[in-house]
Amino acid sequence: MTIGPAGLPVPRNARIAVVAFDNRGNELGRIxxxxxxxxxxxxxxxxxxxxxxxxxVTLTETGSSRFPIDENxxxxxxxxxxxxxxxxxxxxxxxxxxxVPYRNNYVxxxxxxxxxxxxxxxxMVTAGHCDTSAYGVVADFDDIVSGxxxxxxxxxxxxxxxxxxxxxxxxxxxxFRPISRTSVCSADGSAIYNIYGSAAALRDETGKFELTLVxxxxxxxxxxxxxxxxxxxxxxxxxxxxxxxxxxxFWLSEDGTVxxxxxxxxxxxxxxxxxxxxxxxxxxxxxxxxxxxxxxxxNTPVYTEHDLLTGRQxxxxxxxxxxxxxxxxxxxxxLTNVTSVPE
Numbered sequence: 001m002t003i004g005p006a007g008l009p010v011p012r013n014a015r016i017a018v019v020a021f022d023n024r025g026n027e028l029g030r031i032x033x034x035x036x037x038x039x040x041x042x043x044x045x046x047x048x049x050x051x052x053x054x055x056x057v058t059l060t061e062t063g064s065s066r067f068p069i070d071e072n073x074x075x076x077x078x079x080x081x082x083x084x085x086x087x088x089x090x091x092x093x094x095x096x097x098x099x100v101p102y103r104n105n106y107v108x109x110x111x112x113x114x115x116x117x118x119x120x121x122x123x124m125v126t127a128g129h130c131d132t133s134a135y136g137v138v139a140d141f142d143d144i145v146s147g148x149x150x151x152x153x154x155x156x157x158x159x160x161x162x163x164x165x166x167x168x169x170x171x172x173x174x175x176f177r178p179i180s181r182t183s184v185c186s187a188d189g190s191a192i193y194n195i196y197g198s199a200a201a202l203r204d205e206t207g208k209f210e211l212t213l214v215x216x217x218x219x220x221x222x223x224x225x226x227x228x229x230x231x232x233x234x235x236x237x238x239x240x241x242x243x244x245x246x247x248x249x250f251w252l253s254e255d256g257t258v259x260x261x262x263x264x265x266x267x268x269x270x271x272x273x274x275x276x277x278x279x280x281x282x283x284x285x286x287x288x289x290x291x292x293x294x295x296x297x298x299n300t301p302v303y304t305e306h307d308l309l310t311g312r313q314x315x316x317x318x319x320x321x322x323x324x325x326x327x328x329x330x331x332x333x334x335l336t337n338v339t340s341v342p343e
Contacts, residue, residue, distance in 0.1 A: 001284070001323075001337065002017070002040055002050065002337035003016060003018075003336065004017075004036065004037070004333055004336040004337075005035050007037070010037060010072070011035075015034065015333075016034070016039045017030050017031065018030060019326065021318075021320065024318070025318045025319050025320050025321075031050065033052025033054060035052075035072075035333075036051060036052055036072055037072065037073045038073060038074040038075070038336065039051070039052075039336045040239070040240065040337040042288075043288050043339045043340065043341045044079050044086075044288075045084065045341075045342045046060060046061050047060040047061070047084050047111050049088070051069070051071070051077075054068065054069065056069055056107045058085070058086075058109045058111065060084070065109075067107055067115035067117070069107065069117075070095075071090040071105065075089045075090055075091050075123075075181065076182060077182070077240075078127055080134075081342075082131045084111030084112070085110035085129075086129065087106060087107070087108050087109075087129045089105065089107075091123070092104055092105040092119070101122075101141075102121065102123070102141035103119045103120065103121050104120055104138070106118055106127075118158060120136060120164055124136045125139050125181075126178045126180065126194050127183060128182065128184060130185035130189035130218065132189075133158075133218070134157075135216070135218050136156050136164075137178075137183070139151045149174060150174060151173075152170075152171055153170055154166045155169070155218075155221040157218070167219060169221065170221070172196075173198070175198055175199035176196055176197070177202065178194040178195065178214075179197065179235055179242070180194055180195070180239070181239065182239075182240065183242075184244040186244070190217065191215050192216050193215050193216075194213075195213055195242075195251075197209065197211040197212065197235050201235055202236070203236075205234040206234070207230040207231060207233040207234055207235075207270075208230075210227045210228060210229060211235055212225050212226065212227060213225070213227075213249070226265065226266065226267070227268070228267075228269070229270065230270050231269055231271070233253060233270055233272065234254070237252065237253060237254065238251070238253065238256075238284075239286070240286040240287065240339070241286060241287045241292075242287075243289075245309065248261065249261050250287070251287075252276075252285050252292070256275055256276035256283055256285065257274075258272070259271065259272060274311030275311075276292070276294055282296065283297075284335050284338045285338065288339055289308075289342050290309060291314060291342065292308050293305050293338050295320070295335060295338045297320075297323055297324065297335060300319055300321060301319070301320040302318065302319055302320065303315075
């Protein structure tokens, strides 16, 4: 689990911590570091990556590595489940002065090689890590803040040497945004998928607005857009839950409902799969592979794991009575993320 600042402004003495625990709920160890907003951890088989203000940290069964950074805000993170590793990107802004273009820095890690970094001009609104390649959708920052009705978007292949090449560009309404910071990849890496909606649709709690499934060709940037009938479900989505399995997208709504939609067809309708038994305002959940990991800390904190496709309970409930005391030890912090490490 990841403990970090609840929001801005960050308290002066705030820190983040990543805490590991076993099947009995006993703490195994923790990593701590300088506070960074939207603190998160992503995992793959036998490993995980997280970030503090001063480093991107990768842990595996054989050791750990740290890549130095100087950041204060995570924009997003995407795991690389096939080869191990992750993509983290940051709202770097204009650290070199107002005349320098606004930018987002990113770091790509692999379990078997040294981490590398790069940067894109603008705001990376979503990105996906497709085996050996990563791709980011970047909106023009000046378009966003100027009040213009449309913003120029570009699909970049996120390289770690030289300038990232733009694979395509287009205009989207400024308030037309993805529900997930992490896009998901097709099995062969030829496309990334996400679900977009207007500001009104993303705020709506009745599910009366259609959303849009967007498929981006990773070679050309060509877009395929398909309307999605939300079937009465709200668009608000739990972070780190959008997943591609067997030609369907799966994700968790903020209230703990697992939803899915097909990626093919002229009109897709959302299907409710199942609902987390425990859900409420003090719930954190994330998906690793086909495992839903969740912590409900409304009362005594409890950790559980469920199968994404069936809802079958895989592990737990595991009581974590020490969690609330741990939260009090970190000034102005809350539980920002939970993840399971596949075996």
